Amino acid sequence: MKPLHPQHQIVIWFWDIVLNDFNEEQRKKLLFFSTGSDRAPITGLEDIEFMIGLEPGDEDKLPTAHTCFN
Numbered sequence: 001m002k003p004l005h006p007q008h009q010i011v012i013w014f015w016d017i018v019l020n021d022f023n024e025e026q027r028k029k030l031l032f033f034s035t036g037s038d039r040a041p042i043t044g045l046e047d048i049e050f051m052i053g054l055e056p057g058d059e060d061k062l063p064t065a066h067t068c069f070n
Helices: 009-020 026-035
Strands: none
Touching: none
16 A cells, blocks of 8 residues: 555545544544554554555545554
8 A cells, every 4th residue: 555645635634524523432433443442552642553545556546444453
């Protein structure tokens, strides 16, 4: 998977929705979907590697996710 740059429009839209439109319960569900836990690690959220990317050659498709790496 090719990671998208933090300033890529898809990444900006994603975080805008998560930060401005999601309520706390939806954010917990996203965290659980992404990590397998609905709680932040004891070391903090900055220790979670969260990557949004596109498969090479699939630029016209939606972004993909590899979730629950715990």
